[in-house]
Amino acid sequence: MKIINTSTLKGMIEPGTKNIKVKIGDKLYTIDLSWQKTGYGQRYFFVCPICNKRYSDLHIEGKTLKCRNCSPMNKYWGIQNSTKGGFIDITYRMLRVADKQDIKLKFPFDYTDFLFDERERKKDFRKTIRVLQALENMRVQTIFYKTTYPAKIIRLVLDDEHPFMVNYSLQDIKKYLIRWY
Ligand SMILES: [Zn+2]
Known part of the structure; x- marks a missing residue:
C-alpha cells in the first residue's frame, strides 16, 4: 500500500488547480484537489474519490485510491x-x-x-x-x-x-x- 502525501508535491502545483495526474508504478491516477485559504496563501488537499472528504494523504493499493477512512484496513x-x-x-x-x-x-x-x-x-x-x-x-x-x-x-x-x-x-x-x- 503506497501513500501519497500533499507535502511530497509542495510548490509544484499552481494555486487553484482542480486536479492532478500522478503516475505511480505504471498506473496513472487523477486526483481532485480542494483548496483552502491560509494566512499566507492557499494550501491544497486531496479529495478522496469515495467519501469526497479532504485529506493530506491518500492510500493507493493496486487500482484503488482512497483515504484512510475508506480503506478496509x-x-x-x-x-x-x-x-x-x-x-x-x-x-x-x-x-x-x-x-x-x-x-x-x-x-x-x-x-x-x-x-x-x-x-x-x-x-x-x-x-x-x-x-x-x-x-x-x-x-x-x-x-x-x-x-x-x-x-x-x-x-x-x-x-x-x-x-x-x-x-x-x-x-x-x-x-x-x-x-x-
Ligand atoms: Zn474516503
Missing part, C-alpha cells in the same frame, strides 16, 4: 505485530486479491453478494470469489482460534489449488470452519 492499522499467516496477513492478502479484480471488499466476505455480478461469467472472477471465501474461512479462525497458517497452505488457497476448494461448495466454505491443514 483502517481499523487494523494500530496493530503492529503482523504474524505470518495470522489475522492481518490473511486480511492483507484478501485485500490484494480483491483489488486485482476490482472487488470492493466488505468483511466478512460473502460470495452471495456477487451471485448476480455479471463478471461471474468470467472464470478468473469466479476463481477470485472462491479464493476470497476460502481466505474468509481462514480469517475467521485466525480471530477466534488464533490460528496461523503455513505459507504453503496459503499459497495453495491463493492459487485455488487446495483440494478442499474442489471438495467443498462455496456454501460449505461459507458455513463451516474448515481444517485447512
Whole structure:
C-alpha cells in the first residue's frame, strides 16, 4: 500500500488547480484537489474519490485510491505485530486479491453478494470469489482460534489449488470452519 502525501508535491502545483495526474508504478491516477485559504496563501488537499472528504494523504493499493477512512484496513492499522499467516496477513492478502479484480471488499466476505455480478461469467472472477471465501474461512479462525497458517497452505488457497476448494461448495466454505491443514 503506497501513500501519497500533499507535502511530497509542495510548490509544484499552481494555486487553484482542480486536479492532478500522478503516475505511480505504471498506473496513472487523477486526483481532485480542494483548496483552502491560509494566512499566507492557499494550501491544497486531496479529495478522496469515495467519501469526497479532504485529506493530506491518500492510500493507493493496486487500482484503488482512497483515504484512510475508506480503506478496509483502517481499523487494523494500530496493530503492529503482523504474524505470518495470522489475522492481518490473511486480511492483507484478501485485500490484494480483491483489488486485482476490482472487488470492493466488505468483511466478512460473502460470495452471495456477487451471485448476480455479471463478471461471474468470467472464470478468473469466479476463481477470485472462491479464493476470497476460502481466505474468509481462514480469517475467521485466525480471530477466534488464533490460528496461523503455513505459507504453503496459503499459497495453495491463493492459487485455488487446495483440494478442499474442489471438495467443498462455496456454501460449505461459507458455513463451516474448515481444517485447512
Ligand atoms: Zn474516503
